Amino acid sequence: MTAVLSVAGLTVRSGGRTLVHDVSFEVAPGARAGLIGESGSGKSLTALAVTGLLPPGLTATGSAVLDGTVDMVGAPERQRIRARGGVAAVVFQEPLTALDPLMRVGRQIAEPLRRWRRLRGPALDTAVTAALDEVRLPAGAARSFPHELSGGQRQRVAIAMALACRPRLLIADEPTTALDVTVQAEILDLLDGLVRDRGMALLFITHDLPVAARIADRLLVMRDGRVVESGPAASVIGAPSHEYTRTLVAGARRFDAALDLPLPPGNSATPGNSATPGSGTTPGSGTTPGVVFDDGVRKSSDGNAHD
Numbered sequence: 001m002t003a004v005l006s007v008a009g010l011t012v013r014s015g016g017r018t019l020v021h022d023v024s025f026e027v028a029p030g031a032r033a034g035l036i037g038e039s040g041s042g043k044s045l046t047a048l049a050v051t052g053l054l055p056p057g058l059t060a061t062g063s064a065v066l067d068g069t070v071d072m073v074g075a076p077e078r079q080r081i082r083a084r085g086g087v088a089a090v091v092f093q094e095p096l097t098a099l100d101p102l103m104r105v106g107r108q109i110a111e112p113l114r115r116w117r118r119l120r121g122p123a124l125d126t127a128v129t130a131a132l133d134e135v136r137l138p139a140g141a142a143r144s145f146p147h148e149l150s151g152g153q154r155q156r157v158a159i160a161m162a163l164a165c166r167p168r169l170l171i172a173d174e175p176t177t178a179l180d181v182t183v184q185a186e187i188l189d190l191l192d193g194l195v196r197d198r199g200m201a202l203l204f205i206t207h208d209l210p211v212a213a214r215i216a217d218r219l220l221v222m223r224d225g226r227v228v229e230s231g232p233a234a235s236v237i238g239a240p241s242h243e244y245t246r247t248l249v250a251g252a253r254r255f256d257a258a259l260d261l262p263l264p265p266g267n268s269a270t271p272g273n274s275a276t277p278g279s280g281t282t283p284g285s286g287t288t289p290g291v292v293f294d295d296g297v298r299k300s301s302d303g304n305a306h307d
């Protein structure tokens, strides 16, 4: 089966400095890859290079082929734009970068529907309402401006816009990092369901191992611009081979262990809100990412298995 994304020898440079070194990986149709690594490891530049959106001054070599057809590194801009709409769509950390502050949300969602699915009139209105419904927003949200919505609602709008062209691959670059822990879990759940229902492939970028474990079935670990380890999520986490991955896993386990500590008497705070900044876990909510343990079963900090 042709990979929906096939990256080979991808290298990104800024002048004489190499920021991403010789990265190669594939994402099969319907598969979920998690690109994980600390800040500055080259995750975002990899995502920008494979979508043909590198900022000026940065150059890419190697190849990043979408759907076996368009090389996002070497193809002419026109072909890359078409592939970006029709094959791969991107959701970024900060939804405001994708949204026009002066345009009502409904019109913004209508834009890709008009452009890619050629919808007009009542069919377009119906599709906008359906797109909002799919990301669990009421039809009335169409009349709001971005600043009238919460961060989580804005990210839902950005997801609706990304999905409007029915891409075969969704690239999500830290889509929950800027959100509160409970909202993170909701957005992760939403993405998880949408990707499953549509049979889309996913490239999910995060610095947060439990979040990656929750959503991805394969992991690529990046450090200093290089992929240092990759493989099925259960084995990368259960039996990491690279020293850096071992450090990441140990750190994630420490957070998980911290959540298991009994709360002092009289403290009714929700553990997930206090002890796991950025982990996206909310124990007991049924959406807990948790870490994939050695047996490959996903367990939350309450020790229960979640699927």
Ligand SMILES: Nc1ncnc2c1ncn2[C@@H]1O[C@H](COP(=O)(O)OP(=O)(O)OP(=O)(O)O)[C@@H](O)[C@H]1O
Pocket: 014, 019, 037, 038, 039, 040, 041, 042, 043, 044, 045, 046, 055, 057, 058, 207
């Ligand atoms: N436009 C740019 N010009 C020059 N260097 C850049 C540019 N953008 C990023 N870099 C550098 O490239 C390296 C990789 O950055 P990148 O944004 O891909 O990391 P990241 O893993 O996504 O981190 P974060 O999660 O903080 O975004 C960093 O050293 C960064 O400083």
